[in-house]
Amino acid sequence: MFQNLSERLGQVLTRLTKRGALSASDVAEAMREVRVALLEADVALPVVKDFIDKVSAEAVGEKVIKSVTPGQMVVKIVHDALVEMLGGTAPAEGVDLAAPIPVAILMVGLQGSGKTTTTAKIANRLMTKNRKKVLLVSLDTYRPAAQEQLAILGRQVAVETLPIVSGQMPIDIAKRGLDEARKGGFDVVMFDTAGRTTVDDEMMAEVAALRDLIKPHEVLLVSDAMIGQDAVATAKAFNDRLAVTGIVLTRVDGDARGGAALSMRAVTGKPIKLIGVGEKVDALDVFDPSRIAGRILGMGDIVSLVERAAETVDKEEAERVALRMMEGQFDFNDMLSQIRQVQKMGDLKGLMGMIPGLSNALKQAKGLNVDDKVVKRQEAMILSMTPKERRNPDLIKASRKQRIATGSGMSVADVNKLLKQHADMSTMMKRIKKMGGPSAMGAMINRMGGLPGLQAPRGPGGPPMFRR
Amino acid sequence: MNESGDGGSSGWFARLKSGLARTSSRLVGGITDLFTKKKLDDATLNGLEELLIGADLGSVTAGRLVQHLARTRVGKDITEAEVREIFAADIAKVLEPVARPLSPDPTKKPFVILMVGVNGAGKTTTIGKLANQFRDHGLNVALAAGDTFRAAAVEQLKVWGGRSGATVFARETGTDAASLAFDALMESRKRGDDVLLVDTAGRLQNKENLMQELQKIVRVLKKLDDTAPHATLLVLDATVGQNAHSQVEVFRSMVGVTGLVMTKLDGTAKGGVVVALAEKFALPVHYVGVGESVEDLRPFSARAFARGLMGLEA
Numbered sequence: 184m185f186q187n188l189s190e191r192l193g194q195v196l197t198r199l200t201k202r203g204a205l206s207a208s209d210v211a212e213a214m215r216e217v218r219v220a221l222l223e224a225d226v227a228l229p230v231v232k233d234f235i236d237k238v239s240a241e242a243v244g245e246k247v248i249k250s251v252t253p254g255q256m257v258v259k260i261v262h263d264a265l266v267e268m269l270g271g272t273a274p275a276e277g278v279d280l281a282a283p284i285p286v287a288i289l290m291v292g293l294q295g296s297g298k299t300t301t302t303a304k305i306a307n308r309l310m311t312k313n314r315k316k317v318l319l320v321s322l323d324t325y326r327p328a329a330q331e332q333l334a335i336l337g338r339q340v341a342v343e344t345l346p347i348v349s350g351q352m353p354i355d356i357a358k359r360g361l362d363e364a365r366k367g368g369f370d371v372v373m374f375d376t377a378g379r380t381t382v383d384d385e386m387m388a389e390v391a392a393l394r395d396l397i398k399p400h401e402v403l404l405v406s407d408a409m410i411g412q413d414a415v416a417t418a419k420a421f422n423d424r425l426a427v428t429g430i431v432l433t434r435v436d437g438d439a440r441g442g443a444a445l446s447m448r449a450v451t452g453k454p455i456k457l458i459g460v461g462e463k464v465d466a467l468d469v470f471d472p473s474r475i476a477g478r479i480l481g482m483g484d485i486v487s488l489v490e491r492a493a494e495t496v497d498k499e500e501a502e503r504v505a506l507r508m509m510e511g512q513f514d515f516n517d518m519l520s521q522i523r524q525v526q527k528m529g530d531l532k533g534l535m536g537m538i539p540g541l542s543n544a545l546k547q548a549k550g551l552n553v554d555d556k557v558v559k560r561q562e563a564m565i566l567s568m569t570p571k572e573r574r575n576p577d578l579i580k581a582s583r584k585q586r587i588a589t590g591s592g593m594s595v596a597d598v599n600k601l602l603k604q605h606a607d608m609s610t611m612m613k614r615i616k617k618m619g620g621p622s623a624m625g626a627m628i629n630r631m632g633g634l635p636g637l638q639a640p641r642g643p644g645g646p647p648m649f650r651r
Numbered sequence: 652m653n654e655s656g657d658g659g660s661s662g663w664f665a666r667l668k669s670g671l672a673r674t675s676s677r678l679v680g681g682i683t684d685l686f687t688k689k690k691l692d693d694a695t696l697n698g699l700e701e702l703l704i705g706a707d708l709g710s711v712t713a714g715r716l717v718q719h720l721a722r723t724r725v726g727k728d729i730t731e732a733e734v735r736e737i738f739a740a741d742i743a744k745v746l747e748p749v750a751r752p753l754s755p756d757p758t759k760k761p762f763v764i765l766m767v768g769v770n771g772a773g774k775t776t777t778i779g780k781l782a783n784q785f786r787d788h789g790l791n792v793a794l795a796a797g798d799t800f801r802a803a804a805v806e807q808l809k810v811w812g813g814r815s816g817a818t819v820f821a822r823e824t825g826t827d828a829a830s831l832a833f834d835a836l837m838e839s840r841k842r843g844d845d846v847l848l849v850d851t852a853g854r855l856q857n858k859e860n861l862m863q864e865l866q867k868i869v870r871v872l873k874k875l876d877d878t879a880p881h882a883t884l885l886v887l888d889a890t891v892g893q894n895a896h897s898q899v900e901v902f903r904s905m906v907g908v909t910g911l912v913m914t915k916l917d918g919t920a921k922g923g924v925v926v927a928l929a930e931k932f933a934l935p936v937h938y939v940g941v942g943e944s945v946e947d948l949r950p951f952s953a954r955a956f957a958r959g960l961m962g963l964e965a
Contacts, residue, residue: 219710222704222710223709223710223893224893225707225892225893225894227705228701228704228705293890293915293918294771294773294915295770295771295772295773295888295915296771297770297771300801325943326776326807327779327806327807327810327811328803328804328806328807328809328810329803329807331802331803331806332801332802332803332804332806332807334803335802335803335824336802339802380915380917380918380919381918381919382917382918382919383917407771407888407890407891409769409888409890409891409892409894410890410891410892410920411707411890411891411892411893411894411920411924412704412705412706412707412892413707413889413890413892413918413919413920413921414892416919416920417890417918417919417920420919434769434770434771434855436855436857436858437769437855437856437857437894438855438856438857438894438897439892439894439897440893440894442892443892462800
């Protein structure tokens with residue numbers, strides 16, 4: 184998500200930053216383009232208007248015109264306004280459990296927005312991260328097999344679901360669920376509901392009645408990140424009727440431009456709490472406005488990257504490799520270890536998008552297809568080497584290359600490519616050693632992340648310059 | 652089953668219109684406001700453009716419609732009703748070439764229809780409704796439960812099979828969808844079915860590996876019948892915004908989508924992006940979903956959709 188919007192805004196704003204002085208008409212011109220970029224990203228019209236008015240007013244102010252780098256001031260203003268629109272600089276919150284147990288959570292939304300999958304994901308998160316005992320209850324008696332779907336997902340994440348009694352009405356299931364949650368000593372009870380359109384009075388009355396019975400501590404509105412201008416009507420209708428406490432955006436791993444995230448928060452004033460970022464049950468992240476704003480402006484999301492790394496990387500192994508890197512050493516065992524660490528962190532494209540500056544660079548290098556298979560193949564080739572060869576890559580000459588190629592189902596040319604890549608990386612390691620070890624690299628990253636994006640390198644070549 | 656759907660069939664139009672009414676009341680209310688306040692000058696035109704964008708038509712299509720209006724009418728006196736008529740006529744003109752019903756070719760036994768789309772678009776439900784309608788028209792229908800990923804998707808399709816009396820080919824969740832599709836087609840052929848509807852798991856179009864899986868399903872179907880699938884329908888949710896462009900583009904280039912179905916038009920969403928899609932891709936729009944029941948899946952009518960969108964009577 185956000186990549187396209189990020190690219191568009193990046194182009195407009197880069198032009199500004201390349202300017203020395205900025206006139207009011209420069210800013211107005213840029214804002215017209217920002218407006219179109221936001222609209223094409225499905226940001227709701229009223230939200231766009233507010234945003235543009237606000238940014239324009241600040242951007243033509245004296246502070247900007249007189250500053251040494253007016254373009255970068257405008258970028259900062261846009262960044263700050265985005266953060267505010269997304270929910271301000273308040274820390275990301277996730278699900279609120281500060282209530283007497285069992286804490287009830289009600290999941291609502293349109294058909295097909297992803298309620299059932301999200302319910303299971305949240306339950307999984309509450310269980311593994313918060314150590315809570317969770318009960319899942321499906322109140323969807325309409326869609327065929329919806330209750331079974333939740334039961335199956337519950338089994339997958341090892342969370343209990345209320346036994347299905349066929350023919351029972353939602354309100355009776357809810358009563359049974361509350362009862363069971365109290366008796367069974369559950370910390371949290373989550374109610375999944377049927378998808379409904381906001382104009383269906385009967386269905387909206389039903390969910391309101393359910394809300395009155397359950398008295399949930401959290402009413403989470405689940406919305407597809409691909410939603411268009413209807414985001415406003417939908418968010419408003421659910422919020423007016425049910426007093427939503429938070430929003431969960433699903434399918435954020437798609438290529439939607441993320442307007443929904445920007446609009447829903449602005450329209451309801453309710454925080455976006457969580458985002459669904461993949462098909463696996465643990466693909467659920469806490470929503471952090473300032474990080475997302477950074478991503479939108481192509482500044483990357485180094486914090487998420489580091490966190491993801493911290494969660495998945497084997498620390499001892501990483502330290503061992505780092506130590507060797509400091510000594511300027513880098514053999515195929517180290518490369519293999521790195522490949523595996525990266526694989527554990529997930530999809531390469533997603534990871535690269537988080538690195539400041541790289542998301543723009545990736546876009547411009549259109550031919551560069553980051554493929555996880557490439558990594559798999561590299562792994563296969565290294566695994567076809569003998570331990571001796573891995574320690575001492577210089578050994579690998581003609582017949583050994585042939586053997587490695589055959590062993591991994593690749594060609595000699597592929598093996599050569601791998602050797603070249605290893606040699607390049609090895610050279611880089613030696614250079615890092617000369618610079619003074621990984622601390623030099625750390626300092627570099629700090630510089631990029633510290634000043635939100637203002638110093639972040641743009642992609643090679645950069646977007647075509649704007650001419651007046 | 653493929654009645655022309657020219658808006659004359661009052662049931663469907665009434666439903667669509669009542670669905671679109673909320674949209675259009677916003678849209679039309681907006682237009683009324685503009686005209687009680689201003690003449691057709693630049694500011695008014697900008698306002699009109701924004702209203703069309705608000706209906707998900709996208710900035711390009713909205714801009715073009717407004718420019719067309721401006722070219723013919725700027726400076727002249729014009730009523731709000733006229734503006735609506737002009738927009739409706741322009742939109743209908745764009746949509747007419749794509750409003751084409753889907754008629755299974757009776758010489759294909761079976762006529763294979765592959766359903767594709769992102770998660771939650773409404774593929775399984777649409778298959779269920781189609782199966783019912785085909786059965787009502789006396790066709791022998793089989794369903795392949797190709798969504799072997801989502802929990803209980805197979806069960807969901809089986810329920811629809813039970814309702815429609817269509818045979819369901821299914822295996823448990825987690826099995827290979829392509830091999831299931833292959834076996835389903837082989838079996839369906841033996842039985843001499845008229846139509847085989849193949850369900851697939853929802854997938855985001857930017858997931859390269861999942862899109863390749865979909866290509867594999869098409870590839871194995873072609874091993875049995877190189878003209879199959881005879882129709883590949885992309886199911887779009889009416890709430891979708893400009894991302895629909897990306898969905899159509901990628902699904903079309905990866906698996907050769909032949910037509911579109913737009914679901915959930917009974918909510919507040921207007922699905923205006925379909926106008927922009929028609930201009931850009933010219934893919935037929937076969938059906939629209941305007942409610943939960945079987946008969947709420949209706950052939951797409953350009954005129955009814957356009958007039959409904961603008962809050963006009965058929």
